[in-house]
Amino acid sequence: MTVAAPSAAPAETAAPAARARWQPWALAAICAAAGALYAWRIGGGQLGNSYYSAAVKSMTGSFSNFLFGSFDPYGVFTVDKPPMSLWPQAVSVLIFGFHGWSLLLPQVLEGVAAVFLLHRTVRLWAGENAALLAALFLALTPITVAINRDNNPDTLLVLLLIAAAYAFTRSVQSDTSRTRWLLWCAFFVGCGFVTKMMQAWIVLPGFALAYFVGTSAPVKRRLLDLLGAAVVLLGSSFWWTALHDLWPGSKPYMGGSTDGTALNLIFGYNGFGRIFGGEGNFGPGHRPGGALPGGLDLPAGTAPPSGGPGGFELPPGGGGMFGGETGLGRMFSSQVGGQISWLLPLALLVLVAVAVRGIRRKHPGDLARRAGWFAWGSWLLVTGVVFSYAQGIWHPYYTTMLAPAIAAICAAGLVGFWREYRHGSAWLLLPAGVALTAGWAFVLANRDPSWHGWTRWAVLAVGVVAVVALVAGKLVRQAVFTRASLVLTIVTLLLVPTVWSTATAATGESMGGMPSAGPSEFGGMRFPGGTHKPGRGMADLMNGKLSAEQQRILAYAKQHSGGTAITLAVAGPAMTASSFVIGSDETVIGMGGFLGSDDSPSVGQLQQWTAEGKLKFVLGTTGTRGMGGGAEEKRQEWIKQHCTVVDPAAYGGKTAAAEPGPMGGAQTLYQCHA
Structure with missing residues (x-):
């Protein structure tokens, strides 16, 4: 032959x-x-992927951000x-x-x-x-x-x-x-x-x-x-x-690492963690008990969601979170x-x-x-x-x-x-x-x-x-x-x-971080209601659009920040903060990297920024457990101890319980004190 x-x-x-x-x-x-x-x-x-799009916008702001691929304009963490x-x-x-x-x-x-x-x-x-x-x-x-x-x-x-x-x-x-x-x-x-x-x-x-x-x-x-x-x-x-x-x-x-170094990321979360699970990769048997971004359902035939509203667990031995x-x-x-x-x-x-x-x-x-x-x-x-x-x-x-x-x-x-x-x-x-x-x-x-x-x-x-x-x-x-x-x-x-x-090309649609062709979006996962298309809130999130409520929150933080270096810090997975980075020219930072699990900013940094007058407002998410683990819990505890809830009426918003965040839970604006 x-x-x-x-x-x-x-x-x-x-x-x-x-x-x-x-x-x-x-x-x-x-x-x-x-x-x-x-x-x-x-x-x-x-x-496209709002996580990377926000980083690209931030990278155009300074040489350091460009060189290292900073997610936010202040240069807190990278992609x-x-x-x-x-x-x-x-x-x-x-x-x-x-x-x-x-x-x-x-x-x-x-x-x-x-x-x-x-x-x-x-x-x-x-x-x-x-x-x-x-x-x-x-x-x-x-x-x-x-x-x-x-x-x-x-x-x-x-x-x-x-x-x-x-x-x-x-x-x-x-x-x-x-x-x-x-x-x-x-x-x-x-x-x-x-x-x-x-x-x-x-x-x-x-x-x-x-x-x-x-x-x-x-x-x-x-x-x-x-x-x-x-x-x-x-x-x-x-x-x-x-x-x-x-x-x-x-x-x-270095986003995704456990110690802030690129070397740790290479052999951890983005290396052997992808092959064997662990290192934040949700391997076999892992049950994060948190909200799956966007409230997505698991593919048909797998274990039902658990762990509270928006929570999920992987099927035993399933691994490969989306595949x-x-x-x-x-x-x-x-x-x-x-x-x-x-x-x-x-x-x-x-x-x-x-x-x-x-x-x-x-x-x-x-x-x-x-x-x-x-x-x-x-x-x-x-x-x-x-x-x-x-x-x-x-x-x-x-x-x-x-x-x-x-x-x-x-x-x-x-x-x-x-x-x-x-x-x-x-x-x-x-x-x-x-x-x-x-x-x-x-x-x-x-x-x-x-x-x-x-x-x-x-x-x-x-x-x-x-x-x-x-x-x-x-x-x-x-x-x-x-x-x-x-x-x-x-x-x-x-x-x-x-x-x-x-x-796929003719639709002109983008699935953000998880592009796919054909009828099954997000690798076989479904949006709430059993559909293959995201709701308006998730679609806006993927395309970097701020809701009317988020615009009012950001405007209030800017007006009352007193010229702080950081206008607003947004807790939770980076996709939550990406809309603020993309949809405004303010210095908005994320907290915790892609999944909210990174120790950046640390509690010590938050305390220092607040004491130096660099940070005054934090947008937190309540009503759901995140996927961030210990680092996120420490930041949430610090927010409870050093920050007070801003009455939504002050910025013409809804009550916190009535305004669910795009990643699950409810968004709450806090004013922090040294």
């Missing part, structure tokens, strides 16, 4: 100048379509990631002003760049036709469309990892600049680390193994190259960590399958065929081609296994990291299957792959027929016709069947994902 044989590189790779005239135009059309999907209506008043993905957004806001489209424009450009660069990478490895297919598959992956319309860090992470794959591919195809390109590969992975920490490192074992088996250099040279790449990797990964932790002057507390049950079936589950798994069965079939062919071969064949299969295959398999068994907080949109590997493997596999269909003995692989993909698309589309349910019957019909055409074309050997079967094959593979992607 041609697809599995690591044979000589195709003619397109050896002589790109011989490409057909239509191929560059096809690439341009694919990139243009991707840009249209990612950019359509992004300026419709939506701000719970390094700020590399936010830097382009902050630059865009500085140039164009703070708008939804200026926030998301860098994401659109990064998404299109990823499509283009994947084409260039696959072209080096498997030829022009496979490269065009890979670019098309990536551009139309539903979760990729959704994430590129949001401002989470995954868009930049995917671009940097594709850049690493490009550099790796150049390294195994060159004898003179092998080491230089490998070092570039390590550098781009390191930049991915400064974007989303240890998630970027998941591809490292596969790249290292692929380089070792994919070059003919002496073993000693290969080991030295890998050692040099490790040095570059560590330097490019940890420079920002060292900068933050060793900074001699004042700096924001459903752990295990090998997670990538195909109702929460995740419609986001990424459309071509996953085909990709696995291709890898099995490649592995079988490789075992049967007596000679290694082309090393660079074999290295490509190792690199892309390990990217898919290792990442898929890590995601499937992650016990901590894990969101379905993380799966966009699988999209480049699925696209590259399926594209190269289909080209090989087609060659085998035309000239080989294993010609049934192509119709089998089409039938498998059509059947799985039917299953996914049938899970919620209310969302473009017609596609399940359309893909089934087109898939049957495609398989019949493939078989007929092989038996009767007529050119008309061959051409028709090729078109029908592509339509079958992309019909439903294209509809989902287009519908």
